[in-house]
Amino acid sequence: MAAKIKENEAGKQIPRHIAIILDGNGRWAKKRALPRKAGHLAGSETFRSIATYCKEIGVEYLTVYAFSTENWKRPEDEVKGIMKLLDKYLHEAIRDMQKKQIRLKVFGDVSRLSPSLRELIARTDEISQGIEGFQANVCINYGGRAEIVRAAQRYAQDYAQGKAEELTEESFSDYMYSAGIPDPDLLIRPGGEYRLSNFLLWQCAYSEFYYTDVLWPDFTPEDLDKAIEEYNHRDRRFGGVKK
Numbered sequence: 001m002a003a004k005i006k007e008n009e010a011g012k013q014i015p016r017h018i019a020i021i022l023d024g025n026g027r028w029a030k031k032r033a034l035p036r037k038a039g040h041l042a043g044s045e046t047f048r049s050i051a052t053y054c055k056e057i058g059v060e061y062l063t064v065y066a067f068s069t070e071n072w073k074r075p076e077d078e079v080k081g082i083m084k085l086l087d088k089y090l091h092e093a094i095r096d097m098q099k100k101q102i103r104l105k106v107f108g109d110v111s112r113l114s115p116s117l118r119e120l121i122a123r124t125d126e127i128s129q130g131i132e133g134f135q136a137n138v139c140i141n142y143g144g145r146a147e148i149v150r151a152a153q154r155y156a157q158d159y160a161q162g163k164a165e166e167l168t169e170e171s172f173s174d175y176m177y178s179a180g181i182p183d184p185d186l187l188i189r190p191g192g193e194y195r196l197s198n199f200l201l202w203q204c205a206y207s208e209f210y211y212t213d214v215l216w217p218d219f220t221p222e223d224l225d226k227a228i229e230e231y232n233h234r235d236r237r238f239g240g241v242k243k
């Protein structure tokens with residue numbers, strides 16, 4: 001689904017949906033001779049400040065890649081540290097999301113997460129239903145290919161039960177975690193790598209990519225402004241020709 005673009009008072013187009021691959025936490029920590037989990041802690045604080053800023057400037061959806069299906073291969077201690085941070089973050093979200101009017105969704109296969117994390121996610125889902133406006137999507141145990149396979153399986157099930165009609169690009173989108181959400185207009189990857197890393201493969205078909213060497217924990221609202229500025233100079237044709 002292509003997003004309709006809004007403009008702010010300065011005439012800048014504000015992307016409706018921004019996606020970010022959180023990268024560089026480990027290097028940020030190493031540069032400071034800190035353990036990797038200190039980098040993830042700083043990264044989770046950055047996520048909080050960038051989400052607040054996105055809401056402030058009129059972005060409607062922010063989707064971040066926090067933990068991929070491949071990240072389980074990391075040392076046990078690091079994985080435990082990330083799960084602990086998610087637990088802390090979700091507790092704080094449950095406390096604050098109503099006041100801040102922020103909806104929070106988790107995209108990914110949550111079945112591998114602990115029962116307590118799953119309970120917190122169910123609770124944030126429930127609270128989100130009573131909130132309108134800005135939505136943050138956190139991808140946990142997420143993989144783009146796995147999401148497409150899951151969508152195909154869910155469609156096949158519905159079809160077999162006579163609940164689904166002919167498959168179209170639009171109807172298939174409804175089987176993704178991102179059902180009902182416009183595709184990302186802008187995909188940002190901090191941390192100096194130039195890869196998609198199995199993130200939102202279906203949804204990013206026409207997204208504008210922005211890469212920066214800034215490590216995620218150092219990423220500031222000014223860095224986001226720079227990405228939006230560059231986005232404003234892109235010519236989005238969605239496969240058509242310039243008008």
Ligand code: FPP
Nearest residue numbers: 022023024025026027043044047066085089
């Ligand atoms: C990538 O940096 C980061 C991760 C795999 C984990 C991100 C997780 C968090 C920030 C914690 C919880 C998140 C939220 C949204 C509450 P890296 O470790 O690959 O960095 P490196 O490439 O420098 O080693």
